[in-house]
Amino acid sequence: MEILKVDQVKKIYTTRFGGNNVQALRDITFTVESGEYVAIMGESGSGKTTLLNILATLDQPTKGKIVLEGKDLGRISEKKAAKFRREQLGFVFQEFNLLDTLSVKDNILLPLVLSGYPQNEMMARLKPIAGRLHISELLEKYPYEISGGQKQRTAVARALIMNPKLILADEPTGALDSHAAMQLLDVFSEINRGGQTILMVTHSTEAASHAKRVLFIKDGIVYHQLYRGERSREEMYQMITNVLTAIATGGER
Template identity: 60%
Template structure:
């Protein structure tokens, strides 16, 4: 079942000197419920711009984005924050946790903003904390735990609203190799449970864990890889795609 539709999306920025800069040229793709997708591309390719548009944090210049049939352009500005809380979960490279409050309270923040009762918040967290293995650190502050544990808390915060879509921005970028692998194992577990995930990453290893990899170059999706099954190792294919892109650039 289709959950996200991106159709003919174009994004143009105006520079300080008045020149037009095309960040996205013509992006179209669909995402089915339960898919796990990685987006790769060099710096400046447009992948961060695309992620911001999927997050409803930036507007398209042309085209449309629909999540569960809702066109972002039809959402009033005063309703956008509520839409994000209900439908989108975010996992960032630098965790974006508040050091002044406990991990538990950080996780609760989206529910607090949605006026959910404390009883309901605790009920939602109970099962989630067990799945993520963070029951024993909930009362600690972010600076008291490891980067991997902080990222697990950030994942809990993203999941606690039961979002339609998880958007992850370089989620392994600030983690050591062991913590990064633990996070990828967690994403795989969430994917098997039916969670839809879109991850922007520079990491070939991280991208290889997704079921589909989209490659962005110069504001366009210029290629993609589909796994035939989630056990398939597509690491070599990703390297070959990257090598081909570098070779093509060097001949221009």
């Protein structure tokens, strides 16, 4: 079942004082099925971050539309956008975005608190997620007391706590060492096997090789895509490397 549709999305920025127009996205079209795990790759300036901001309703396309489970995101008012993000989208950022003044538990529960959930339901949701992410023993600690990998698993728990339709991950392994990055990617694979839809922007070939599909963006369009199918992660890694080489050297699709 199709959960996300990105239909001929274009984004043009006008520079300060109305100077030159900068076309960040030229014509982006793709769909994501419920339960998919999709990675988006591309060189710096290819439009990945712009696309993620539009998907997150933090920006609006100049043309085209984004539809999430039948809802046109362009028709959501600014007043309702924050509530929509909190309830329908889960976010995992490179720099964790945790509040040092809150415990791990309170960081995870924050979206539920903002949405007015009762205490008993918050606890009922917290326990299985914390156990699944192996952070149950960290709940009373503060972010400055735990490792980078533990911080990112806390961020994943916060993203999952509202049962979002879609997880948007922005370079989630970028601030982690190789061991913590592999642990996080294993977590992503596990929650995806549980049915969670994930869309991840990454520069990391290793991270992308865990996904079921990889979209490559170049010059504001979807340049190419790879499906994992029955391929091993090692085979996927090599295929991703080949496409990135073609992009860097100006090769054909």
